[in-house]
Amino acid sequence: MRIALINPNTTASMTDTAADAARRVAATGTVILPLTSKMGPVSIEGYYDEALAVPGLLMELAAAEKDGVDAAIIACFDDTGLDAARALAAIPVIGICEAAIATTSFIAQKFSIVTTMGRSRLPIEHLVHRYGASSRCKVRAADIPVLSLEDPSSNARERLRAEIAKALEQDDADAIILGCAGMADLTEQLCQEFQVPVIDGVACAVKQAEALVGLGVRTAKGNAYAAPVRKPYKGLLEGFAPEALC
Amino acid sequence: MRIALINPNTTASMTDTAADAARRVAATGTVILPLTSKMGPVSIEGYYDEALAVPGLLMELAAAEKDGVDAAIIACFDDTGLDAARALAAIPVIGICEAAIATTSFIAQKFSIVTTMGRSRLPIEHLVHRYGASSRCKVRAADIPVLSLEDPSSNARERLRAEIAKALEQDDADAIILGCAGMADLTEQLCQEFQVPVIDGVACAVKQAEALVGLGVRTAKGNAYAAPVRKPYKGLLEGFAPEALC
Amino acid sequence: MRIALINPNTTASMTDTAADAARRVAATGTVILPLTSKMGPVSIEGYYDEALAVPGLLMELAAAEKDGVDAAIIACFDDTGLDAARALAAIPVIGICEAAIATTSFIAQKFSIVTTMGRSRLPIEHLVHRYGASSRCKVRAADIPVLSLEDPSSNARERLRAEIAKALEQDDADAIILGCAGMADLTEQLCQEFQVPVIDGVACAVKQAEALVGLGVRTAKGNAYAAPVRKPYKGLLEGFAPEALC
Amino acid sequence: MRIALINPNTTASMTDTAADAARRVAATGTVILPLTSKMGPVSIEGYYDEALAVPGLLMELAAAEKDGVDAAIIACFDDTGLDAARALAAIPVIGICEAAIATTSFIAQKFSIVTTMGRSRLPIEHLVHRYGASSRCKVRAADIPVLSLEDPSSNARERLRAEIAKALEQDDADAIILGCAGMADLTEQLCQEFQVPVIDGVACAVKQAEALVGLGVRTAKGNAYAAPVRKPYKGLLEGFAPEALC
Amino acid sequence: MRIALINPNTTASMTDTAADAARRVAATGTVILPLTSKMGPVSIEGYYDEALAVPGLLMELAAAEKDGVDAAIIACFDDTGLDAARALAAIPVIGICEAAIATTSFIAQKFSIVTTMGRSRLPIEHLVHRYGASSRCKVRAADIPVLSLEDPSSNARERLRAEIAKALEQDDADAIILGCAGMADLTEQLCQEFQVPVIDGVACAVKQAEALVGLGVRTAKGNAYAAPVRKPYKGLLEGFAPEALC
Amino acid sequence: MRIALINPNTTASMTDTAADAARRVAATGTVILPLTSKMGPVSIEGYYDEALAVPGLLMELAAAEKDGVDAAIIACFDDTGLDAARALAAIPVIGICEAAIATTSFIAQKFSIVTTMGRSRLPIEHLVHRYGASSRCKVRAADIPVLSLEDPSSNARERLRAEIAKALEQDDADAIILGCAGMADLTEQLCQEFQVPVIDGVACAVKQAEALVGLGVRTAKGNAYAAPVRKPYKGLLEGFAPEALC
Structure with missing residues (x-):
């Protein structure tokens, strides 16, 4: 295949x-x-x-x-x-995005997407609505530039972690979808840290x-x-x- | 302006x-x-x-x-x-499409869009949903090629009329939006014929x-x-x- | 006309x-x-x-x-x-209200209505729902009596400003509708101050x-x-x- | 009391x-x-x-x-x-109307309201929506003047029956609400005839x-x-x- | 009977x-x-x-x-x-739950359910959705074990009160439904204390x-x-x- | 695995x-x-x-x-x-059911489920709603007993075919989900016959x-x-x- x-x-x-x-x-x-x-x-x-x-x-x-x-x-x-x-x-x-939502729906009743930039939040919210997941999936942005995830001197990962923590506290989320292809390598580590499923769309x-x-x-x-x-x-x-x- | x-x-x-x-x-x-x-x-x-x-x-x-x-x-x-x-x-x-829906909503509780080709129906239905009009607006297709509207030998206008008649009978529609820029010149005539508002998006x-x-x-x-x-x-x-x- | x-x-x-x-x-x-x-x-x-x-x-x-x-x-x-x-x-x-929502929908994906008294909030929320705008429009009340807007000694305008600020921060709002005919003269000033479209229904x-x-x-x-x-x-x-x- | x-x-x-x-x-x-x-x-x-x-x-x-x-x-x-x-x-x-919908919801998953005049259909549909019953309750009109129900020479009751029959066939309805106070005396007879619960709002x-x-x-x-x-x-x-x- | x-x-x-x-x-x-x-x-x-x-x-x-x-x-x-x-x-x-929601809907436009344990919140939220009350009813959990309500040394009643107070402040709630059969005896007292209708499902x-x-x-x-x-x-x-x- | x-x-x-x-x-x-x-x-x-x-x-x-x-x-x-x-x-x-809906959503904008008995229709419709697919998936019943699918002398398969044909004509369906585990062996044949994807949940x-x-x-x-x-x-x-x- x-x-x-x-x-x-x-x-x-x-x-x-x-x-x-x-x-x-x-x-x-x-x-x-x-x-x-x-x-x-x-x-x-x-x-x-x-x-x-x-x-x-x-x-x-x-x-x-x-x-x-x-x-x-x-x-x-x-x-x-x-x-x-x-x-x-x-x-x-x-x-x-579609694949992440469909897959996560099999393992959690509520979950949140955490993406990078604020301007991507509404377009992703429209996707969530189109895929029929509005009542179970919230969308958050950590307000970090994509490339800064690679930069050890930036506080990008801290902001990502802070936003995940908010999702777990405020959204009833039992799982997290990382809303950016560039975050895929963080999945395992965040899953360990927060003890909830952390999902990558790719x-x-x-x-x-x-x-x-x-x-x-x-x-x-x-x-x-x-x-x-x-x-x-x-x-x-x-x-x-x-x-x-x- | x-x-x-x-x-x-x-x-x-x-x-x-x-x-x-x-x-x-x-x-x-x-x-x-x-x-x-x-x-x-x-x-x-x-x-x-x-x-x-x-x-x-x-x-x-x-x-x-x-x-x-x-x-x-x-x-x-x-x-x-x-x-x-x-x-x-x-x-x-x-x-x-957006302008036609917003405008018609001021004069009718329910209305239908009649477009030309079947394959345009679902994309327009998505627009209706996005604009918040799903409960008041249905979308129909007369299954006619756009250009045939210009051709006096085709039965395109008859099919358009037939679909409008169905909308008025079956959809609770009190007004009709013509879902194609190429139909604009028919507005007045259809309005006379069906005695309901017939609306053109342009x-x-x-x-x-x-x-x-x-x-x-x-x-x-x-x-x-x-x-x-x-x-x-x-x-x-x-x-x-x-x-x-x- | x-x-x-x-x-x-x-x-x-x-x-x-x-x-x-x-x-x-x-x-x-x-x-x-x-x-x-x-x-x-x-x-x-x-x-x-x-x-x-x-x-x-x-x-x-x-x-x-x-x-x-x-x-x-x-x-x-x-x-x-x-x-x-x-x-x-x-x-x-x-x-x-209907005109303000229809008009603002052409220029902003999300917006908030800021009205005066708390008891008007739910009725306006019902209107927003009826007009199909629930997913893009929130309703807030500044809890001020209508007439106090005219009274320079009251803090009515400060409360209005504070509520607009909250809408911009918490509601994803990109534009503000003033939910009271008596606020129309504030439109321009608030638009300058908050640097977002501020809309009057009349x-x-x-x-x-x-x-x-x-x-x-x-x-x-x-x-x-x-x-x-x-x-x-x-x-x-x-x-x-x-x-x-x- | x-x-x-x-x-x-x-x-x-x-x-x-x-x-x-x-x-x-x-x-x-x-x-x-x-x-x-x-x-x-x-x-x-x-x-x-x-x-x-x-x-x-x-x-x-x-x-x-x-x-x-x-x-x-x-x-x-x-x-x-x-x-x-x-x-x-x-x-x-x-x-x-509210009482009939709330009560019928305890005994049937889907039901239909059959009212008299066509012009009452949309206002009742708005009520159904407001009461949160849109997905389980359809609204039909038998297109009969209210007073004709009293007139033995009219075919009003036949039209009412015909519309109830359609509701049972086409709407998945398991119960019928009579959408007019003037029909209350027909409840028992229609219930016998159609062998489904027939409900009066009063x-x-x-x-x-x-x-x-x-x-x-x-x-x-x-x-x-x-x-x-x-x-x-x-x-x-x-x-x-x-x-x-x- | x-x-x-x-x-x-x-x-x-x-x-x-x-x-x-x-x-x-x-x-x-x-x-x-x-x-x-x-x-x-x-x-x-x-x-x-x-x-x-x-x-x-x-x-x-x-x-x-x-x-x-x-x-x-x-x-x-x-x-x-x-x-x-x-x-x-x-x-x-x-x-x-169904009876409490249907009944409360006759006396309040918006209300909240306050239940005991967090893990009961989502199942009750599904019920609220099924009964068509999502837009008027929020669900909260006080995170207290059911039996602790009986125990005078626990702070269960204080947590219940605190959650009711939040519902009244943050949810637009005008009435409260107690989301647990074991709370029925608190109804009258809480109703006095908060001066809003407090409803028991039984x-x-x-x-x-x-x-x-x-x-x-x-x-x-x-x-x-x-x-x-x-x-x-x-x-x-x-x-x-x-x-x-x- | x-x-x-x-x-x-x-x-x-x-x-x-x-x-x-x-x-x-x-x-x-x-x-x-x-x-x-x-x-x-x-x-x-x-x-x-x-x-x-x-x-x-x-x-x-x-x-x-x-x-x-x-x-x-x-x-x-x-x-x-x-x-x-x-x-x-x-x-x-x-x-x-959940798996069939999630999977089919990747290949068709609208689809229908065809199940066997009428009494299963509403429960499946509730599932469709829960999974967020109400706007893209209709549910039909062919009104056939499950076991009759095995019986060559029954007309069960003809009724199933007739219901699929209706779904394609009336529901905008571009794909069919067979709503019963016992139909799985018919998938390929029906797919050939109707020239649309026919999906089995197992x-x-x-x-x-x-x-x-x-x-x-x-x-x-x-x-x-x-x-x-x-x-x-x-x-x-x-x-x-x-x-x-x-």
Whole structure:
């Protein structure tokens, strides 16, 4: 089984981090194919970056499907371009926020997502609502820049810990989802420290992709996810015409 | 007052149709500036087309704002790229689906949207849910290709009428929203025929834009709509880096 | 275009304040006709006052419609008698709470209403729910008597400011709606001070009324807003029989 | 125990019908005091009639409370003026729609309300939503004038039966609430015929009033139901000033 | 009228406490028959105890119905086995949480449940949601062991009081429901102290049972509450085969 | 990895059918341990059977966990005793309805569950609501006895097909979940026939169990799923005292 792990931003080092997290949980026989978008923002912070990340993501997805991968993961916690990706591809496509929520719902009645930047909170809250988890999942932001997690001199990890503590105290949360692909390596340590399940979305998405491929199901194409209608695309994005891309 | 009317698909004739609808209701002193996206699909049918239409839309929006327009309208019923547009611009940005629902809510307790193609139904249903109108607004599709509305030999208008009749009978609807910019010229005739308010989104959006400009309010930039963070954009979309575009 | 601005309480000075707010934003050519109810409470604080304010409001509305106005605004933040008014009249009738929520939804994902007295909080919360905005709009009360806003020796404005500050900190609010017609003159100052959009319902209602009249739409009379059935009315309210009033 | 049964319309014969239904189920020792509003419409059909029925209802309620009754029932299925009545009185006030829904919820997972006129359907649907029963209770109208139920030559009863049959087939309903005080005498016969519980709101309200009085609880006055603030009332409604009425 | 009051745990002294509360409010002529489950846990704290308490509860219910009682109450605040009980019996079966919420909704717009142990909070929150009261009822736990309420040396009552005070301050609550059968004797005292209605579920359930019996309605058996299908039961629970039990 | 597949009814042949479905999709290295409850009903049809099936299910679960299995599946579509099972065990416990909904949500925006008997429809609808899928998942019953699926002379399969056809036409469904463990062998054939994904809950549960074990997560025990408090259990169910069972 081959699973494409598509980083929708254009920073290859972030792809590597996500690929590490993916490989740690992948089953024997599952091959993780990390792919980095070739066009768009170097990181995704808010709606504008997200919108501009979609074309590059779709291009990687189309190429990966042609290449015969069995499923694809979108490795950004805002589930960038998920609907468009499902319309484009026939293979299953998994968002990491969606996968984390679905997975955590099997082990906890209430849980909280702790993300990095404040401006990502509302978009993630919209996802939680869309996935039907509003009554069991709150969203918090630790207000830390993503990159600062790597920087030992910053107090980023302390702020993350403080926000997790608040979630456990104030939200009835029995489990924590880390709302950023870049936090995956902290999972085990935080789980030990707080003695509650601490969940990483990339890992969940790998297992959900394996599940769908194992079941032999693919995206239902009957309605909103029907394949794109063939038609001309113009200008800079000419190459995205469905007949060209698929 | 100058209002940019941005057609997010790349077909100029559709821009003209929307501009006609806009000018019919614009107040004295309101100038409608019709703009057609220069890149992306020639029409928007489903999530894939929608995603690829966003960059072209944002480019027109950035240029229009630099040029000093007071507000902008996104002239496609799926409210293409609305969140990204609001993050990018400081001027008010109005979606035509959103404007139609907000406006109709002042005159009817229940109403239905009748759109063209079946595959657009679920995305519009998601918009209705997001705008908080699920309990008062149903969405129907007449299953007609957009362009067939122009073709006198097709039975498109009969199917549209039949679907409106069903909405009035089965949905408790007291008013009808036409869920496609290309239907704007039918408004008056259908209103006469069915003796209920028949609403066009482009017209509503013009009046909502005039309202916001008249009130002197602009998009709240404190949180999810904060201006894009300056950062490099790569590859084909390099030109969309916030410092380049804005 | 002539818009009736009906104050449903019987205090003419409050009508004047609302009329000032209305005229500040009215378009050239829009005439604001301020009307004060001739029967009922001198101010509306809670459900009892509200119920007794409705007959006087309806009487002004009937007279204004006969007189040929194009639309009517109910100038009290509890949207007093809105359903009955829409059943009675064919012209559009706008509530100021409803107008403020619809308008603010175009520029902010989350916002809060700050009203004066605690006992008004729950009724407004019910309106927010009815208008489909529960997930994006919280309601707060500054616990100040309406009239104290005018009194320089009271600390009313400080309490209002304190409550706005809490809304911005605790509610994810990116914009503030002032939940009382008597606060309209504070809009600009508070907007400067807090650097977020601060919205007044009367102003929004004027623009929404202009929008509906400009579109040529009127209340849909097919169902719950059908014209009152002709029938005898008895006792003190005899004069309200539909054949007498309309 | 004395329970005021207030008919908010001004037709005494309807009060008699409701009083019969009430007495059939009243416990030994419960005295039903039927009261007919002295001002307003002769029947309540839609929002306009409802609004004009409230003052007369409140006047009867105030007099009954002064007179020492233990609880009051509002005998119209749109729960006319319920919030204002609860703010005015300290004794428990029960709406018959509210009572029917609360009572039926103890014996059926899903049920439907069958009312008379189409224009009453949406207002009742709003009540169902407010009482938290939207997911278990549908509302249907048999489209019959209230008075025709008394007329043996009309087909009103057949239409009522047909609508009940549809509710049982199409709504998953396991019980039926008759959505009009004037249908109370049909309960037993319809129950026999359809072999499901058929519920009358007046009867339910009597038992709920007995329950509240038996428990010794009264309306909570801390917030939205706080007693009306003393203040002048003007014009025709001068007599409704709280200090005059209470 | 005879009402079975079934304590689903196996501790007879708790049955006595509930029976006292029931008898305090029972109407003249209502006989309370207290019954204690003969199998299962000595107290119900969480989902596991609850599940194991159901068979014993059902056995008492079947015997009571054979014996001719008119209605039954399940005297535990998690409404233990309510659906199974309604499927088994034809007489009305009332849960005390359900009864408390239905009753309190007639006298307060918002209220809070204060229960004992933290682990009971989420199950009660699910009940509140199921009964349609989520928007008007919050659930709090005082984090006290049930039995400590009886112990004068513990600070249990102080913690209960503190939690009630928080509910009144932070939840908009105008009334309090005590979320544990063992608190019934505190009702009057707390009501005096906090000057708001303080409600006990057992008392409410008695009055609701009287109401249903007085109306002559029984559980609707058409669908989810249809009588159990006759079939073999095996092993330890052989005696629960419907033909054996009913 | 060893996964206990617990049939909560006492009919071993049904366990075999579920075990076949489970083994068809289990990964290499996953061992399925089929277990049949030793006490309770031979099949689960409605709330009464469900309640009596829980003790036997919990006994198998406790034994399996002691025996060292890694996860457990409850192989009945009403997710029998799921909350009690999660409180009892530390290993992940998966319901097949829950697993089917979570899995299908990754590949279809809307889908329908088609179950066998009408009386199971409402309980499944409650599960759908609890899992947050009400807006995307409808529940239908083909009104066929479970065992008739095995009988070639019955028209059970035709009725199942007819109900699936209705779901695709009337519910916007793009995928079908078969709402009964006994239908698992029909999946492939129906998928071919209707050309939409047809999903079996047992298969989904196996993959979700593998996912959770692969991730190393276990049930969060902090709150509603905390381990049962040690206490005496009496009578027939004495053996279920937590200290005896766990």
